[in-house]
Amino acid sequence: MPKARLATVSLAGCFGCHMSLLDLDEALFELAELVEVDRSPLTDIRTMNDCDIGFIEGGCANEDNVHVARLFRKKCRLVCAVGACAVTGGIPALRNNIPLAELLATSYLQDVVDPGIPNDPELPMLLDKVYPIHEVIRVDHTLPGCPPSAQAIALFVKQLLAHEPVSLPYKELHYD
Numbered sequence: 261m262p263k264a265r266l267a268t269v270s271l272a273g274c275f276g277c278h279m280s281l282l283d284l285d286e287a288l289f290e291l292a293e294l295v296e297v298d299r300s301p302l303t304d305i306r307t308m309n310d311c312d313i314g315f316i317e318g319g320c321a322n323e324d325n326v327h328v329a330r331l332f333r334k335k336c337r338l339v340c341a342v343g344a345c346a347v348t349g350g351i352p353a354l355r356n357n358i359p360l361a362e363l364l365a366t367s368y369l370q371d372v373v374d375p376g377i378p379n380d381p382e383l384p385m386l387l388d389k390v391y392p393i394h395e396v397i398r399v400d401h402t403l404p405g406c407p408p409s410a411q412a413i414a415l416f417v418k419q420l421l422a423h424e425p426v427s428l429p430y431k432e433l434h435y436d
């Protein structure tokens with residue numbers, strides 16, 4: 261059976277969800293029997309083929325995040341928002357109650373040695389707030405958690421590949 265292609269990306273996230281994927285340890289070999297990893301921080305591949313599954317970690321905080329999220333929507337049959345930041349905006353969305361101009365002034369102009377808001381044309385423009393992925397593109401599945409456990413990610417992938425309804429046991433979905 262041909263392997264499924266999996267792409268992953270971290271947008272406005274902390275890479276913790278990717279670290280959780282790596283926490284599969286030796287079970288990664290089992291996963292590698294099922295999937296070929298395409299564009300991903302795990303492979304450092306920057307171009308992107310058509311994929312079966314796209315995992316997006318993090319929400320959209322800038323224009324480049326929006327561009328990449330749209331690319332994943334175009335290239336991936338199933339797009340999955342993985343982790344609290346992708347699902348709700350998460351920690352980066354704590355800035356959402358502060359107007360962008362005030363945020364930039366506080367960060368770059370007040371009480372700093374060399375005041376100045378970064379304006380290099382290569383820097384992506386910040387959005388007015390941090391958006392969860394489903395507010396930018398259509399999302400097929402969500403996997404909550406900060407981060408989702410390695411076991412939850414493995415089960416999630418297996419259910420997607422088996423075309424089964426995604427259903428995780430309670431112990432993978434409570435965090436106290």
Ligand code: SF4
Pocket residue numbers: 272273274275276277317318342343344345346350351405406407408
């Ligand atoms: S959900 Fe948690 S672990 Fe994942 S990117 Fe956000 S802060 Fe990091």
